[in-house]
Amino acid sequence: MTDKTPIVVMKGITIEFPGVKALDGVDLTLYPGEVHALMGENGAGKSTMIKALTGVYKINAGTILVDGKPQQFNGTLDAQNAGIATVYQEVNLCTNLSVGENVMLGHEKRGPFGIDWKKTHEAAKTYLAQMGLEAIDPHTPLSSISIAMQQLVAIARAMVINAKVLILDEPTSSLDANEVQDLFKIMRKVRDSGVAILFVSHFLDQIYEITDRLTILRNGKFIKEVMTKDTPRDELIGMMIGKSAAELSQIGAKKARREIKSGEKPIVDVKGLGKKGTINPVDLDIYSGEVVGFAGLLGSGRTELGRLLFGADKPDSGTYELNGKQVNISDPYTALKNKIAYSTENRRDEGIIGDLTVRQNMLIALQATRGMFKPIPKKEADAIVDKYMKELNVRPADPDRPIKNLSGGNQQKVLIGRWLATHPELLILDEPTRGIDIGAKAEIQQVVLDLAAKGMGVVFISSELEEVVRLSDDIEVLKDRHKIAEIENDDTVSQATIVETIANTNVNTGKEA
Amino acid sequence: MTTATANKVKAPKKGFKIDRQMIPTLAAVVIFILMIIMGQAMFGTYLRLGFVSSLFIDHAYLIILAVAMTLPILTGGIDLSVGAIVAITAVVGLKLANAGVPSVLVMIIMLLIGAVFGLLAGTLIEEFNMQPFIATLSTMFLARGLASIISTDSLTFPDGNNFNIISAEIKIIDRPKISHDLTINVGVIIALLVVVFGYILLHHTRTGRTIYAIGGSRSSAELMGLPVKRTQYIIYLTSATLAALASIVYTANIGSAKNTVGVGWELDAVASVVIGGTIITGGFGYVLGSVLGALVRSILDPLTTDLGVPAEWTTIVIGLMILVFVVLQRAVMAVGEKK
Amino acid sequence: MAEKAKEEGNALVKKLLSNNLTWSVLAFILLVIVCTIFQHDFLALSWNDNTGGLAGPLITMLQESARYLMIATGMTLVISTAGIDLSVGSVMAVAGAAAMQTLSHGTNVWVSILIALAVGLAIGCINGALVSLLGLQPFITTLIMMLAGRGMAKVITSGQNTDASAVAGNEPLKWLANGFILGIPANFVIALVIVILVGLLCRKTAMGMMIEAVGINQEASRMTGIKPRKILFLVYAISGFLAAIAGLFATASVMRVDVVKTGQDLEMYAILAVVIGGTSLLGGKFSLAGSAVGAVIIAMIRKTIITLGINAEATPAFFAIVVIVICVMQAPKIHNLGAEMKRKRALKAQAKAVAA
């Protein structure tokens, strides 16, 4: 197809984990100067393939050639030395160090007396600037920036190595449209300098925009390698999910707005809810059966507001009324007791309990609300697990596996099951579709609509304006930790409306404490 | 994007330069000074040069051990074997010195023995997945056992050995009364050099940065392509070798040793490190904090004596003092977090 | 057919080999064999009319293991929450001191026992409060309590090794450590019953899962509505209480508390027992059965040392070697050795084929 010599050739890669064959004879070829996408559903084996290449997992069969030489990396260090830079799916940085230190770890600039910190920080600054993060002081603790920005820091870090191969595993899952464009700019530049880029994303638009070539996996098996420009969407989706795209349930149209009847009481009615330094006082009401979307740019405070509603952080101002009754939601337990549930955007640190099984992860919140000494009867537990495994289509369908061994997308589904099992009246979903494949994304969106139809109040936080606009009845727009607008989402409202609102509203920063 | 990201993070306020992570260490400084002032006010001897001199001379070994212990603790590990390594190297060293082996050679052998135990601990941890606590507990038992198999006698250095170079006192201020002299010895200088070494290692080498990274998250450090395994070996090798160095300084200082030396010193070292603001689960901490911690830990004993604490109560009072210390630190940190 | 059976058999062997418990039990059996070689009647049991129970080396070993069982059980729960309890040895001394001191001052023996248990529980609660409410680090908190506890024991007895062996009416306590139930040491039976009760409490309610959840990911647990502080408080309290029982076993055995020696270094043994039993010091999944086997192994190692007549000087080294061997055998690297070599060979062959 091309006369370039490939830089990476992986042939017949097989990886087995106890009980699962995650990869079964998969081939992958990377050419310099190309962006290559690894496509597949959640759990198809994309991340595993990447980890096979970088030596994180040992392969059971197959060969890896890098630059024509057979290689067996014993870890990422070896891979790095061979010119492969990787940004893994879950952000893997050290939260105890500063942003600059994270960018430069292992590549600090050295002077006559060991590390020259001044030079190192300067270098870090230029790499950060490349990612559009010039506003971040390299000395800022990593723990104080949001997940999305950490993702960008991780990418900046990958640029430090003068790599021949750059691997990006779902780098865009938490970025907003602007940042994606900036990332693409950098990717194009890097590509044009002759680097091979391996890219994973569940956003088809992005795939068609940036990639040249695709390798499609399904259930750990190699399906096909194709050129992007020759492959229509339907065909691609078909190859990924193994059935025709038409069968995929699609919620095309925008949801009809649920009209609030006069005299109807909201489930949640908060006034002036805020916390100094995190989110300025917000008024908000959520009615039964309503989907309220939170829209805003990165760091606008959507997550923070969600956490306050759930009691994960303690508010320092405001009143909180639940079904007309004044409540004090001081911690997640109280929230759950009051039938409020919150699904976090930070799946790894605040969501999954890694070593526990899928079953335990699904039941634990329900168990916690019932109390330690009232175990859920086995029959009931089985029924719950069974129900949500099926409803959410969790794969593999074995609930007795530790959740940490599931692919990212499937972990997310289990977590949603966890919250549904508590039968909340108000469900706060923070980035529920992040990192979820197209099939599952539609499923989750459908779940949200179904829940609302059954009378649940839903807060839907997402960086994808498209789905916020499509699913919400009302949209709360946030900017710089202020609520700047509440938009009734009728037919006149589109993504552009929101973007304009954000751009044109000036936050009176003087108000900030 | 530039406009989008520019308002994501506010430029940090200028002037607020003190890192939150440094607060516990600073608290250690303040409390140490307060303790000295309190001792001086109540008993009038804590600012005597003699007191200061023996604080350093008598605790040069602890300073070295505290630096040694800082490395594994920063990664979330621990080295329980340091006390026992002091014992075995001391016993072997004195045996050799008494057999007429030249002092320099003896010292080298002592350091090598320390290194061997460090290597063993590193191997158990890295190759056999043993947790540092258990691995170094095993090497602790092993070293202590071997030390007593070799000899249970009180051994003293023969005349005319060169160990006394280390203990030879250098009077900086010589007053008529010994309690007003400012004295140091080579042991103290060695301890200070070790502190400098620790500082440079942690803050100016890539190995040091890897140590912090491992403490933050070992799996992240591995995925970031840092030489985690090699660094782990270096850590336990260094801490054990420094323990051997502490042994040299200590034995030279008192001119004798036996198999029971160093019982419980690992806990003193851990206490020093923690008092100095290093978090036992790793990731945060400073060598200089550990040094201060060692000094604070050292000053607790004379304080209890001077306060006339009844014998049965001494360990309770020492425990309470450490408790007050960590609680204060915790409070200071909580206030810092709020800000 | 036969192939399949063989394969299944292989899988079973593999599963067994990678199970920590297998190696612990194997180590135990090995120690017994070594002892029997040295002392041919090591396994012999006889009836002792004097005590009204079985007698023999194994019996005294079980008698000693009772206290390890207790502290190892508490330690398991604490370690599961990613904590550690270094104070158990000192708590043993304090509880023992409280029992002996009150007893020798004429307190009713049952009241003495209750006081001892209450003291242990109280110290456990203090540990729990410091760790959970103030958020202090477990290692340093319990290290402080280890120091202070020794002091408390000394304060209780004014520095004496209080002896209550001659106090009238001390029989129930004496029986606790020296008596027999159906010929089997009473303390061992009681300890076993307690371990089983704790096990049931953990596994039949959601306590075990919640403890593990907190140990694996405290923040995520909080978000599910678990109250990590409660759990932390609970495990330290349990550990203190069980350590008090261990303290009663240790002191009632000779009806005398030794303010320095009672429980000395036993925190280390307890931690070893837990690790040998397969619970990770990093927290998370725990196995009480594993820890129980670990506790018995510790008692067995000590018995072996006496039986082989290993010199006092060499005991720590012997201990170290046994522990290192057990832990090394448990390392995944060792059981995967065969498979790993096969994998490497296969890959090499493939690589050669490609290169050619």
Place this chain on the structure above:
Amino acid sequence: ACGSSNSGDGGSSDSGKKVVGFVAVGPEGGFRTANEDDIKAAFKDAGFDLQYSPTQNNDQQKQIQAFNKFVNDEVDAIILSSTEDSGWDDSLKKAAEAEIPVFTVDRNVEVKDSEAKKAIVSHIGPSNEWAGQQAAEFVNKSFPDGANGFILEGPAGLSVVKDRGTGWSDKVASNIKVLESQSANWSTDEAKTVTAGLLDKYKSENPQFIFAQNDEMGLGAAQAVDAAGLKGKVKIITIDGTKNALQALVDGDLSFVIEYNPIFGKETAQAVKDYLDGKTVEKDIQIESKTFDAASAKEALDNGSRAY
């Protein structure tokens, strides 16, 4: 509790009392507590201000630190109850330079340096070797035709353990066979376990005596012997002479107790007083100890004079 300020030049406290620093081992029960309590009481009675500094885990380092601190505090005299018999040269040299007299109690220390030697005025205490010898002589006398038995030792490496062992070996007859020596770490509880194991192991050799190097271990051994139904058939000899041991002797659990007399506070205080008053003091003040059999033990207990 924090009254004494030592800032005065002569080191005397405000009240004009002479200040004496006591570098001690710390309360460990039995002999140690009795000894240190007695010294504290005696110095108080003699009108001294005694500053007491215990160590932990028998750690010599903490003792050295305390010693050096007393030198810096310019106390009038130092009492040293050392955990180790060597390693004191440097500290003693400092004391000599500061002209502070040092009195060693219980354990003698070995000093090489001649400068350091000058600091030590006197040693006060009973003899460990003598105690070991008494044990051997009792066994020799009890079993003229020879016998088998065990020795329960203290922790390996302590000089007390060695001295008591040396005393035993010096005097024990050739037909007395020690089947095994094991350490029971001075602990009653461990001694019970160890003895039970040894009795099992050497059942066929018919052990007839157990020499426990302290009372604590002897009492543990007695319980193991009792449990094995051998009470009276195995003679147990212990060193220290605490009340509990004497009671056990009366009850027939033990056979012979050698006193290691901890009560020498008076003698020590007197020596310090004499020296500070300018009188000459004997270099070595041996403290008399007794031996007890059942009869003399009963007598000693009945007249109620025993302090520990």
